[in-house]
Amino acid sequence: xxxxxxxxxxxxxxRLLAVVPVTIxxxxxxxxxxxxxxxxxxxxxxxPLRVISIPAGEIIEFIRGTPLLVQLFFLFFLLPEIGxxxxxxxxxxxxxxxxxxxxxxxxxxxxxxxxxxGQWEAAKALNLSACRTYRDIIIPQSLxxxxxxxxxxxxxxxxxxxxxxxxxVAELMHASKLIGSEYYRFTEAVTVAxxxxxxxxxxxxxxxxxxxxxIRGRILH
Amino acid sequence: xxxxxxxxxxxxxxxxxxxxxxxxxxxxxxxELVTIIGPSGSGKTTVLRVLMTLESIDDGVIYIxxxxxxxxxxxxxxxxxxxxxxxxxxxxxxxxxxxxxxxPHMSALDNCIEAPIHSLGxxxxxxVNRADELLDMVGLAGLRSRYPSQLSGGQQxxxxxxxxxxxxxxxxxxxxxxSALDPEMVGEVLQVIxxxxxxHSYTMLLVTHQMGFAREVSDRVCFFDAGQFVEQGPPQExxxxxxxxxxxxxxxxxxxxx
Amino acid sequence: MTGRLMAIAALIAxxxxxxxxxxxxxxxxxxxxxxxxxxxxxxxxxxxxxxVAAALTAGAAKTSPxxxxxxxxxxxxxIFRGTSLLVQLFWFYFVMxxxxVTLPAMAAGVLGIGLNFGAYGAEIVRGAIQSVxxxxxxxxxxLNIKPLHRLVRIVMPQAMIIMVPPMGNLTIEMVKATSVVxxxxxxDITYASVQQNQIHYxxxxxxxxxxxxxxxxxxxxxxxxxxxxxxxxxxxCTGH
Numbered sequence: 001x002x003x004x005x006x007x008x009x010x011x012x013x014x015r016l017l018a019v020v021p022v023t024i025x026x027x028x029x030x031x032x033x034x035x036x037x038x039x040x041x042x043x044x045x046x047x048p049l050r051v052i053s054i055p056a057g058e059i060i061e062f063i064r065g066t067p068l069l070v071q072l073f074f075l076f077f078l079l080p081e082i083g084x085x086x087x088x089x090x091x092x093x094x095x096x097x098x099x100x101x102x103x104x105x106x107x108x109x110x111x112x113x114x115x116x117x118g119q120w121e122a123a124k125a126l127n128l129s130a131c132r133t134y135r136d137i138i139i140p141q142s143l144x145x146x147x148x149x150x151x152x153x154x155x156x157x158x159x160x161x162x163x164x165x166x167x168x169v170a171e172l173m174h175a176s177k178l179i180g181s182e183y184y185r186f187t188e189a190v191t192v193a194x195x196x197x198x199x200x201x202x203x204x205x206x207x208x209x210x211x212x213x214x215i216r217g218r219i220l221h
Numbered sequence: 222x223x224x225x226x227x228x229x230x231x232x233x234x235x236x237x238x239x240x241x242x243x244x245x246x247x248x249x250x251x252x253e254l255v256t257i258i259g260p261s262g263s264g265k266t267t268v269l270r271v272l273m274t275l276e277s278i279d280d281g282v283i284y285i286x287x288x289x290x291x292x293x294x295x296x297x298x299x300x301x302x303x304x305x306x307x308x309x310x311x312x313x314x315x316x317x318x319x320x321x322x323x324x325p326h327m328s329a330l331d332n333c334i335e336a337p338i339h340s341l342g343x344x345x346x347x348x349v350n351r352a353d354e355l356l357d358m359v360g361l362a363g364l365r366s367r368y369p370s371q372l373s374g375g376q377q378x379x380x381x382x383x384x385x386x387x388x389x390x391x392x393x394x395x396x397x398x399x400s401a402l403d404p405e406m407v408g409e410v411l412q413v414i415x416x417x418x419x420x421h422s423y424t425m426l427l428v429t430h431q432m433g434f435a436r437e438v439s440d441r442v443c444f445f446d447a448g449q450f451v452e453q454g455p456p457q458e459x460x461x462x463x464x465x466x467x468x469x470x471x472x473x474x475x476x477x478x479x
Numbered sequence: 480m481t482g483r484l485m486a487i488a489a490l491i492a493x494x495x496x497x498x499x500x501x502x503x504x505x506x507x508x509x510x511x512x513x514x515x516x517x518x519x520x521x522x523x524x525x526x527x528x529x530x531v532a533a534a535l536t537a538g539a540a541k542t543s544p545x546x547x548x549x550x551x552x553x554x555x556x557x558i559f560r561g562t563s564l565l566v567q568l569f570w571f572y573f574v575m576x577x578x579x580v581t582l583p584a585m586a587a588g589v590l591g592i593g594l595n596f597g598a599y600g601a602e603i604v605r606g607a608i609q610s611v612x613x614x615x616x617x618x619x620x621x622l623n624i625k626p627l628h629r630l631v632r633i634v635m636p637q638a639m640i641i642m643v644p645p646m647g648n649l650t651i652e653m654v655k656a657t658s659v660v661x662x663x664x665x666x667d668i669t670y671a672s673v674q675q676n677q678i679h680y681x682x683x684x685x686x687x688x689x690x691x692x693x694x695x696x697x698x699x700x701x702x703x704x705x706x707x708x709x710x711x712x713x714x715x716c717t718g719h
Contacts, residue, residue: 073676163565180569
């Protein structure tokens, strides 16, 4: 094996560093989209109307039961056909967001089901409105299991961003592939990309733990 | 003078800053049934656990039949025991646990033949025959193919006793064998232990809170408190008129509660 | 019961799909998709075997009393979970030749996916082993059972019951993840759909068929895991 340090530091590292912001952007925006969309899906899922809750449940199951990459390709080819032309990065963020929204919806739901039935009954006995019941009673109590799970999905989304390279989004994996085929030197390009992912996922995990600690201190007791 | 079957020689066990066994000494003669009583959390169970090698000890030596157990003789000195040495002597000891610890994925019979086949190297047929005899002896002949979840607590503990006996031990340790049982099942387990004590020559070490039973079957009762054997003697004497103040307090509380 | 129903529904959908493929114009792309599906199944099946083997080995090693064994297992788990699956696939296919090991695409794909998911599975196995009550190990020691025999005959059978449901979910994730194997030039069902779409421009039909096939597969796994779990726990509930 011949590892070329000069090539590593003059070509690979700068070019990979240049696209790190794209990966971060994709991660953060998809996560925010997933949080909001997941909430909407969850509300449909727990609707008392079965014509709404059952299809919503099936859609969530379907999204969870099929590969993200196929969904990304589907969106990537479908959107232009129905007249929506988006940059690949945006398509990718939408795809990541929808996929993870299905996961988040289940997390939210599990959190809410986790609240003991007695709490609902107590709220009813105190004659609280549905809105106040959710805001003051149910949501604060459902957060403990939700927050760490969402943190894991944040890291999960980060690890899924390399899939965007299939849509030719210029993120880390794509840049590494390009370097590899341009210079025909995959060793440095792929290994450095791996190190980037390792470092960034450790950093993301630390960030999530920190945020969890803050949120725990703020909302949970 | 006979060789003691089991000898604790200044055995010390610490958990961090807490000394659970503080230089304990105890000799048990072959065929003797010794009961250890004492307050909860005093460490009396630990006496059995270090003897069964479930816990390591920090200081001191345990002897089985005059042979060092946790150490081995190397030249004139004592060296740390090898696994083979421990396995050889451990084969003489059987243990019955408070929570039975039957293997839940095996039937009563399989529980009783697994170790004999694997550890003693018995042929399957022979192991099955002996397990059947033992299950018969503890009164469970018809339940050999039941799984532990399909047995009552008392039945499970009797299977556990048969399982320990199947290893042909010379020493039997009982760690609060009736503490996890519903009251109506205590009797059937005590009856099995009583039969073992009267009809066999096992050396037995029993930790229990059943004072009446201790008085009835023991050759000797030891009161254990704060990491040490505080007082020992014949059951009538120790349970009837203890000399030690802590033993007296403990016994009066226990007898009051009955 | 719902699992059984869903599996049956999934099978019916699958058969209907084949019928539709044979008798309508979907047949222009269906053969290529089914060839791709065969590749997907092959990668998934082989990766599953490797995943289970790696997970059991590394998971058991993580509970070993010998620190170096634990460290090695820990390093494997951290490296394969921390770097992305795609990076690992590229590494096995494009970088390994640098070390003089040239792997066929199928081998690189299976190695990458199997080892990556094996690392996640190892954590499941470790957790399951550690959740077997301590008394079980003590009873085995008291019966003079040797450590390896104790792991294989006493601890593992009980840990299996605990690990089946999460392993089932992991297997579903693994099957879904096989969709990236085109990165090492394999033409699986996902890549076949992209190719067929570029030829025929029938986005909705092609991708719906592909998505439904994946969905059937993941429901089938869910159903099989349900059966396995019921079998594994059959004598843990009271009854006859």
